[in-house]
Amino acid sequence: MTRTAQSVWENCLDFIKDNIQDQAFKTWFEPIKSVELTDNALYIQVPSKFFYEWLEEHYVKLLKVALTKELGPSAKLLYKIKMENTYGNNVPYTEQLPSSQRSSVKPQEVDFPVTNKSAELRNPFVIPGIRNLKIESQLNPNYNFDNFLEGDSNRLARSAGMAVANKPGGTSFNPLLIFGGVGLGKTHLAHAIGVEIKDKYPEKTVLYISAEIFTQQYIDSVKKNTRNDFIHFYQLIDVLIIDDVQFLSGKSGTQDVFFHIFNHLHQNGKQVILTSDKAPIDMQDIEQRLLSRFKWGLSAELHQPDYETRVSILKNILYRDGVDMPDEIIEYVAKNIKSNVRELEGAIISLIAQSSFNKREITVELAKQIVEKFVKNVKREISIDYIQKVVSDYFQLDLDILQSKTRKRHVVQARQLAMFFAKKYTKNSLANIGSQIGDRDHATVLHACKTVDNLVSTDKQFKKFVEDINKKLSL
Known part of the structure; x- marks a missing residue:
């Protein structure tokens, strides 16, 4: 009897069904379709990349045993991943995988175990003057405008992003700063703009990078005495996307080099896109000359979705x-x-x-x-601003008073408590904490933390202050 993809897969399903719960089988295996059988390789089609990743994470051993029973020890499983553009759009396309194009339906071969083939960030230190320099964009094609749904909470930012994508460097939205709280879609939108630009203008050099990696690259360039090469590399970019730009806070050297890169790109009509967890006016420990440039274009806020x-x-x-x-x-x-x-x-x-x-x-x-x-x-992100508000409210103080230079005892204690909890609940450096709480230095913050520790063990009333505020921050 001639084996077909369908007969092989049906036999695999019989084995799988006997080894997992009915609900799991219905959810994860019934939607799969067999596509093609070539030698010892079985092609299957799954509804989405999510399905593929779930199968590989949770059922890879079961799949391997089932397929080996049918096709022998050299059996291979290959995937075709079909997705929908977005909810309500019935036009399917094949997932754009590293080895395929959207216009062609090519499978992704997945052997056991699956290996991560994500591209590494290319070395940014290049020889000046090289033409046709290939720079990997580091964009995630899954973050696109199709699946970034529009609502009142993001309409301005999304519309501005589309305008930039249609005419990078040619709108008044340069730079475009997208800001908002955790998980609201800043990174998604930044990638979507880049993906759209690459689609419309394939000749343009687009680069997405986090501020943290940018900073580390700069530090490495200083160590290796290749600072000029670092600057030259970033001056080659047509569209520079920097995620979490607030990470540059307190890093004067990185801010200085970014200032020069930004000026060059802006003056030459290149597009800069930034994301941040706060508006420029609320950024602490960022040089004023840099903040002023952030305000040149448009700052668009993402709110909580309705x-x-x-x-x-x-x-x-x-x-x-x-x-x-x-x-x-x-x-x-x-x-x-x-x-x-x-x-x-x-x-x-x-x-x-x-x-x-x-x-x-x-x-x-x-x-x-x-x-x-x-x-x-899910733990709420506790920021220094939030801590200051909780402490100010607890002691019934205006925030301006908490951050002022007054040495009144009750204000000093409130200020010290704010510093103490900022050190406890955030990852900010002592210098950053001091800068945001009344423009103090790191030594003041260190002294405040020691004072709080001492008073907790000697002053019952003060200990109650600490316990009450801690409860409010832990809610």
Whole structure:
């Protein structure tokens, strides 16, 4: 009897079904289609990259055993990943993988175990004058405008991003600074702009980089005495995207070199795109000359998504991943997770996983359990600004008074407590903490922390202050 892709896969499914729970089988294996059998290689089609990654993470051993039983020890499993552009759009396309183009349907070969083939960042120190220099953009094609859903919370930033993508360096939005809290889509939008530019202007050199890596590259250039090569490299870029620019805070050398790179790019009509967790006016320990340039273009804020946008985001995630879920479940999750997109996605994936592994139907009750645990386990980002507000409110002080030079005892103690908790709850350096709390130096912060430690062990009233504020910050 002639073997076909379908017969081989059906035999594999019979084996798999006997070894996992029914709910998991229905969720993760029934949507898979066999495509082609070539020698000892079986091609299967999965609904999305999420499916592929989930199979490789959770069922790779089971798949290997099942396929080996059918095709022998040299068996290989290859994937074709079909995705939808976005929720409500029924035009499919093949996932753009490292070895394929969207216009052609090529499989991604996945042997056991899967290896990460993500490109490394190219060395930024190049010989000046080289033509046709290939610079990897470091963009993630999965972060695009198609799956960055528009709502009231992001309309300005998204529209500005589209304008920049259509005419990089040719709008008044240069630089474009996208700012907002954790998980609201700053990085997604920055990538989407870059991806769109590469699509429209393939000849342009686009580079996405985090401020942290930029800083490390600069430090390395100083050590190796290649600072000029570092600057020259970045002056070659047509569209420079720097993520988390607030990371440059307190790093005077990196700020100085970025200032010169920024000026060169701006003067030559190149586009600069920045993301930050705060607006320029709220950035601490960034040189004024740099802040003034951040304000030259447009600062667009991303807010928390409203209910309708949250529902659309959840539907888009489910549609992307090929998973069906009742509207009442989607609406429950959207009503109860309001903070950011990242938490929304995490909650819905947790819900799918719990249903799959525990063989439970997805109900409102299950959603309630998952959402409660998820929200409880997600720690709120505690910033120095937030700590100062909590301390000021506790002592009924104006923030200006807390940060002032006054030496009144109750104000000094409040200020010291703010410094103490900033050191405890944030990753900021002592210098950064001092800079944000009344423009003090690191020695003042260190002294404040020691004073608080001493008073806690000797002053009962002060100990109560510490306990009360700690509870408020831990809520």
